[in-house]
Amino acid sequence: YLMAIEVDVAVLGGGPGGYTAAIRAAQQGKRTAIIEMSKLGGTCLHQGCIPSKSLLRSADVYATLLKAHTYGISVAENAISIDFDRVQQRKDQTVDQLYRGLQSLMAKYGITIINGKGRIIGPSIFSPRSGTVAVELADGEMESVVSKHLIVATGSRPRQIPGLEADGRYILTSDDALKLESLPASIMIVGGGVIGVEWASLLNDFGVEVTIVEASDRILATEDDDVSREMARLLRKRGVKILTSVSLKADTCKTNESGLTITAGSGEDDLELQASCMLVSIGRIPNTEGLGLENTDIRTDANGFIVTNSFYQTSERHIYAIGDVIGGVQLAHAAAHEGIAAVEHLNGEKPDAIAGHLIPRCVYARPETSSVGWTERQAREKGIDVKVAKMPFQAIGKAIVAGETDGFVKVIADNETNDIIGVHIIGLHATDLIAEASLAQLLDATPWEVGQSIHPHPTLSEALGEAMLALDGASTAF
């Protein structure tokens, strides 16, 4: 070993979970280090949230230009074209700008960044209650990091289909898709979850022929039935093919110059599918391989995710785990909040446990969807006596002004207690609108109280306020 670095808190993995935890630890005066084998920012900054949203924005601009005439603007259709190199460059610049910001944030807080692959080698020789991480540095040298507390935030990677492993040309993961040098003529998207639907929307906007192949009976299967049905309707209206309750026969996949063919379905209903390439977006698996968990008592569940208590402590009490590597809600803001809760706990505080269903969920397709709380189906399954109101954006001035009236706000409340049970939005800027619903649930506001707060006119936020009032028959908007 080259040397041993001693800190109070070592964070393994520098994604949104890890770097947020590190900042909070530094704010509390702890000597903090992040061990990162790739680039600070993690999946979120380099393969997830940010680059995909940059591409979606370019696709949105293109789609808007194609219907510019509906706003009274004439643009000759042959004057509009996609410069995909520039689209990719803009994405890279966006990532770069945030990457530099993140690096200066680390410097500001005096957080030590150790570039290398970390492996837990067990309780430290300096103190049995602390952890030691061996780090293989980029140049092959080894370094060891000794800390009182360790936070594992190593994230996740795309799950592959056995027999249909990604090759970067015919079969792509979402990581590969971000690196496409040109747009394919057609694509088969396997898995109609968040990532699949976002890619379907953006590639369809870019003129790619898109087919979604989904094994369950609907896309966005974890969202409220009404939202998932509306998203399917809107995507189909744009020409996206959606096949549900269909599974692929991996051993039938054949490739040729123009792409691939594969059989889907079963028995008589077999379908022959063909596309230039395939994007596999069927979920993510935790990054625990080579982590040295065998040197600890840390437990993992049947799917390999690290098991923690509600303060994110693993079975080794001085080792915490947060973010995608523990499963649950695999979103950047969830990872960040878990990171903060873990640091507060190791600092001797008792942070409130985070209720998983109160973490907002977002899909950045066109239109966007967002939700917080239970779906109507979940609420009914829990035996809650629900009341439901739906406010269509068609009735909202700002949506008409924007020329984007698809979708609605759906609010579900408990008839007895008057608690807000869930809010589900599909429509323009849905992902920004959900923040108010999230605050309302945090403050335990009643629908009536949310409706009483004055929503500026004309804004899309009126849809939420009016939906809340509509629960008591008090909306004046319709």
Ligand code: FAD
């Ligand atoms: P990660 O961000 O995965 O970071 C883990 C880090 O640990 C990585 O940098 C990795 O290199 C490092 N690491 C792993 N093992 C080691 C090791 N042994 N030693 C050293 N370093 C190691 N979420 C949202 O909230 N909004 C979105 O819009 C959104 N869009 C997404 C789009 C796509 C295409 C994808 C794939 C994901 C998206 N997500 C989105 C999910 C989000 O990216 C993740 O939930 C989030 O990044 C998880 O953060 P994390 O800190 O747990 O892990």
